[in-house]
Amino acid sequence: MSSHCTKYRYAFVLLIGVCLVLAPLWGVSAETVRKPAAAGMFYPKEPEQLEQMIKRLTRKAEKDRMETHSDLPLKAMVMPHAGYKYSGLTAAHAAPLLKNRKISKIIIMAPDHRVGFRGAAISGADSYQTPLGSVKIHPDAQRLKKQYDFFRTVAASDKKEHAVEVILPFLQTWLSDFKIIPIVFGKGVNTASYADAIETVIDSETLLVVSTDLSHYLPYEKAVSRDRQTIEIITGLKSDRLKDEPRRACGWMPLLVLMDLAGKGKWDPGLIHYSNSGDSSGRRDKVVGYATIAFYGEKNMNENDNTQKISNEKGEILLEVARKAIATRLGVKADSSENLESRTDDPVFKAKRGTFVTLKINDQLRGCIGNLVPEKPLIEGVRDNAANAAFHDPRFAPLSQDEFENIRIEVSLLTEPQPLEYTDGQDLLEKIRPEVDGLIIRKGPHSATFLPQVWEQLPDKKEFLRHLCMKAGLSADEWKKGDLQILTYQVQNFEEKS
Secondary structure, eight states: OOHHHHHHHHHHHHHHHHHHHHGGGGTOOOOOEEOOSSBTTTBOSSHHHHHHHHHHHHHHHHTSOOOOOTTSOEEEEEEOOSOHHHHHHHHHTTGGGGTTOOOOEEEEEEEOOSSOOBSEEEOOSSEEEETTEEEEBOHHHHHHHHHOTTEEOOHHHHHHOOTTGGGHHHHHHHOOSOEEEEEEEOBSOOHHHHHHHHHTTOOTTEEEEEEOOOOEEEOHHHHHHHHHHHHHHHHTTOHHHHHHOGGGOTTHHHHHHHHHHHHHHTOEEEEEEEEEHHHHHOOOSSEEEEEEEEEEOSSOOOTTOOSOOOOHHHHHHHHHHHHHHHHHHHTOOOOOOTTHHHHTOSHHHHSBOEEEEEEEETTEEEEEEEESSOOSBHHHHHHHHHHHHHHOOTTSOOOOHHHHTTOEEEEEEEOOOEEOOOSSHHHHHHHOOTTTOEEEEEETTEEEEEOGGGGGTOOSHHHHHHHHHHHTTSOTTGGGGSOSEEEEEOEEEEEOOO
């Protein structure tokens, strides 16, 4: 090789090295991938062998006649995380539950087995890798860590823990186009606080999976008896019992989080399949128990559903839509995503919803318009109400270009109003729920509403009703007579950060 070629080769190598060093400064960063830790131990490491094993287990599971409740929303599942030759058949019984389901986000909650830490850990990687390919981690994972200081990354656990990983090949075989939020629970967890946080990232296309085994190393008959009790505790949502006897399941903390969410959401749990390692290995002196349990919602979520909550991510999209609608009318440019239009192509945004858009400047009301009845698709309602709040609220002059940069927008999504039966004023006071219910009052041609947010300014029930009556053009004490038509609704609201 000539000296010139050698010189150019070294120069090229040097240039590549400089590029790698400077890449972070240029905004270029390599994707971080969480490599598999359990491949070759809990399941085959060769892709073809793994795929064949899961398909064989799935075919066997599908031979069992089971009720999958395809007309109901599948909200959550409990699945085992042992070696596939032991727990794989029970795990595979989850397959029929997922048929024809639209699931784009899966929150996998698992216990720490490997490291020992306090709180809950969320991976800092961009994706999880298994022999069947990579699964992206959902942006909501990092959002949870930013918004709640009790979520953090524990690198040692993320590298070694198997309980999230062993669930993934099953999901990769049965589903496509989904992202995950992997959460591993350590010690000292206030499960109610974690449930409240996780609830903020659950939407109509979210599935929760709790990865847990049941009893450990009991004789076969004792294990079956104990696991039967544990399954009754889980399906009966008996959280206190599980707190008192946590050793019933290694994933008892994520189970408590799930049970809290199931109680609030009125999810209906039921056992799908049970087995233990004695059924597959033949050894019955010391066995480990496994169960697949499904949690169903009350009704099927679809475009006609105007009660479901949406995620913070979708709420932020609605705020962008509202701001862009106002900017377009003013002829100014809004700071919205280039792909905003494609991000609104989701059934959630097509559902007919009651919506309100509120504008504030320096925390002072600058406009508020909405529709109580779900007569328009969500996106259309937000666009129209944003423009109306800015330019057609009769209490204010139309919004000016100078004011536009200073407004803060709030979007409220309403459930469909429901009549409230009551006998008299005192009964009404007892039945309305501060900070929860929005109220509509009607009498003849008079009507008015207060969103639940108004409870912040009027926390006293009597004052709330007095002001609402006056807003409707009625006497302040009209509510005491017991002849008003009262409707209540609930609100999920999203507000721009100041």
